[in-house]
Amino acid sequence: MNAPTPALVARPDRLRLVGQRRQILAVMHQRLMFGLIVFAAVVTLIVGRLLFLAAFGDHAGRKQSLTSFVPPRGDIVDRDGHPLARTIDAWTIGLHPAKVLGNKAELAVRLAKLMPERDEVQWLQLLRSNKRFIYLRRRAAPSLVQAINALGEPGLALEREPDRLYPQTDLAAHVLGFTDIDGHGAAGMERAFDERLSDPATRGQPLVLSINSRVQQALEHELLDAKTKFSAIGAAGVILDIHTGEIMAMTSLPQLNPNIAGNMDPEARFNRATLGVWELGSTFKPFTVAMAMDHGNVKSMGQIYNCPKQLKVYGRAINDTHPFGRACSVAEIMKESSNIGTAQIAAETGAAAQKQFLKLMGFLDPIEVELKEKGRTLAPRDWSPLATMTVGYGHGIAVTPLHLANGYATLFNGGIYRPTTLLKVGPGHAVAKGRRAFSEETSYKMRSLLRLVVTHGTGKKADAPGYRVGGKTGTAEKLIGGRYSKTVVVTSFAGVFPMDEPRYAMVVMLDEPKGTAETFGFRTAGWNAAPTFGKVVSRIAPMLGVRPDMRREPNMAEVLPYVREEK
Template identity: 50%
Template sequence: MNTLVVRPARVRTAGVRQQILLTAQQRLMMLMLLFMAAFLLISMRLVFFALFDTASGSGDAAAAFIPARADIVDRNGVPLARTIDGYSIRVVPSKLLNNRQYLADELVKIFPDTPREEFLARLNGPRPTYIRRRALPDQVAAVNAIGDVGFDFPREKERLYPQLSLAAQLLGFTDAEGHGVTGVEGSFDKQLTDKATRGEPLVLSIDARVQGVLESELGNAVTNLEAIGGAGIILDVHTGEVLAMTSLPTYNPNKLIAGDAAARRNAVTYNLYELGSTFKPLSIGAAIDNGVVTSMAKRYDATKPLAIAGFKIRDSHNMGRWLNVPETLIHSSNIVTAQIADQLGKEKMEALFRSLEFNKRPEIELKERAFPLWPKEWGRLSTMTTAYGHGIAVTPLHLANAYAALVNGGIWRPATVLKLGDKAPPQGHRVFKASTSARMRQLLRLIVSDGTGRQADAPGFRVGGKTGSAEKPGAGGYRRHSLVSTFAAAFPMDNPRYVILAMIDEPKGNAFSSGQRTAGYTVAPVVKKVVMRAGPMLGVFPDESRDVDVSELTPLLWKNGEGE
């Protein structure tokens, strides 16, 4: 007989169960303490590296968060240039599996802007070469779909200009290695790539909104007038900050092509022009400063051409009478301006232009700056012709700086493309007396309200300025049918804040301009439109109740008229 022995079930008392739970809690607590200690140790280690470790390894890790090239932004933080990871397409000829002729045919389908022969040369080359840098994602996908291991797609740093052609000549562009070539990119290349400074964006003085307005209105005029180009700038008269700068035709720095070479030139700082009658207010201002013009009522003979050194100085619109100074500017008389310059004299006229730095490259941070064409000899004839803008060629920026000095109280300052912010503007130097500047503000306002600049009279903005239509020099003399039409202006004239200069190169007299090519019909309307659109963006609002007091000058005007 077998006996079955059954072990009785273990009965745990309440005390035993409590002991087991307590032990489990203690073990869990120890695990939590260990986890917290490990977390604290790692955190302290990270803080130590961040604060005290200056070894190259940690520096490289930190640098990973700094762009390879600093962003460029406008004065309001709008991005104008930034560096991103872009696609490139490269071929390694030794790894190609497919027939080169077939591959060339496929590549031409994807990139029709590149000749088939050029692709064949790269496919048959001895070493790896790029098929396309800055390739679009769909282009990368199309080449990848060819299915040849000889193609690879490295990711590379790429400079992107998100506003496309906006301020293209001012911004410039970079080369394939990421170094700045022209414009701001070239001039500030070191700052944009230096580890110590590239973490912060480079803040420019321009306002992208105002830049867009200037480009839009000037571009429309250049197109409608069938002109070969144009240039424009808006400048703060008290600080020298450039709010907008454009040159036409333009280009897209995201996609450089060989035909863009001429469009890459910055006409505002690098092209030289005889800017014609826009010089007259400068000459009259110097004459007032030096006591040559003491009365606005004094009249000068403008009834016939002025004979000098075998030449005859004429007015484009002969008034056939004697003119005082306000009428001289309103009707744009070369004859009277030349007489006043003759009285001023060679030394003082030359001193004026030197004080305005017309004998130097324009002072601005850009590398693209042209040296003016200065008269070889300052004789009597040069003194008289340069007074109305002939025989001397400067950049539009030279003239914009001069007008800023003319209306801001008489102080010349260099221009800058950088936002000053809280920094004080350059001290500059005095060119005109404050009283002369006040008088010139009256005269410039009269030119717009009663003279050749009437089509620039934006209601409520108190615009003042001067037209200039200069024949372009050519072989054998000046070309009568090739004009550079310019309007140099400031607003609001009762308390000037901005200079605006617009220039159109060789406008055609067509239906758009009522058959006229001169500045009063071609460029003055551009300035009016720009002021009306951009003024409120710059904090200047129309006010019909305010204006410059010209009550002492209006009785001197015999009648309204036209001139250039």
């Protein structure tokens, strides 16, 4: 009873309190509700996504872009699809000096035993160095990798890395080139097509070259044989399809092994076929005659020129190896490779016309080919009358062997100059557009003239029975210290076969061949380059689909009447 009675009327502050609480409760309910909805939405979203993934999504182990094999760098294959360059996974041995746990001195001893290129002290220095990572061996042999692995040292890293392999070793090495340590092309086609070979979009398809590896092998083998036999310091060879400009084979000696290009002699890395320019001597004479025929000065193979034993012009004497000392016909001039006769023919044609023809044949510009190793040709600066004469027989102008081969191709494919190519001509790579350099008639008439050189003249040893070889020898004295050496020569043979229906042009060049007992000490092209040419032709012609036929010949009646029989 004595409890305080509640006030009959609520105190105003309390009343206010109750109202406030209700309000607050309502707000709280609202907020809770909102939170609930948000949570529910999030859960729904997650569940929905899960369901969606369960229904339509990929599973966790899904791998991508593995449906076909794409090499890390595109293959290079020859025209028949034989691989010339491939990328393989090679073992790499590396060293993290900081991660080495074991006894470093002991490890150094063991490493020195396994990899004797460094001794124990050097290995120890390497193990104690502050470098983060050192490559010990690239493209290591599996047995070595196994032995290193058996050491159980965590500081030694064994990894598989893509590595460029050239299965044919030095075959077509100068065409293929090689890659640097990062796998980018450093020379040859590897360099010229680096982007295409490394682009993921295009590297799946191999790069198809115009090279025929069997022909290439035959050329390389025979050239190497000749280089060894005649103790030459180098050699070069080119085989061209004269109708398409495709290079069927191209080689430069000494050999280069692109698998270890970095360790090779710079001399071996030098591409003599496209980068080196040479005064190629008498192999130019057919061009001079063709120019004169096109120009209208030489109207027949029987046109007579006076060929004294020595020709003195503009304070210089021009000599012949087989002096005539009589009047002789164009056919005879070509047959005996007379400088005196050719110089007169060139002088008749004149400097301007000669220059124009050489320009049309591409002899005054770097060779047109995909490779980036291109030599700049050398030509007389002033093109004086004397220079015109010397250029007529191939002196005073220096071009690459590939230039020369393409010149012969131009002369014998009907007179049309085409850029050479190292990519197979076919769908996707059409024959390059050409330009006319000689008339078709001149091209036709030259056939018998060059065949004559092989059947009766200086190039007899180049004949491959049945294959109707035609061509021209060239022996040029080398410029040494600004003077022509009497003893050091560059010999070459440039020719075409089969002569009655020319299909392939070939150039064989030997750098500084020496005389041998077999050649009676001679070092002229007829004794070394010509037989090499003949041997190569008789090997490659059947591969190239040239049928030997003893009964076919070009029309020799055009030249034979103008050759005086020697007693």
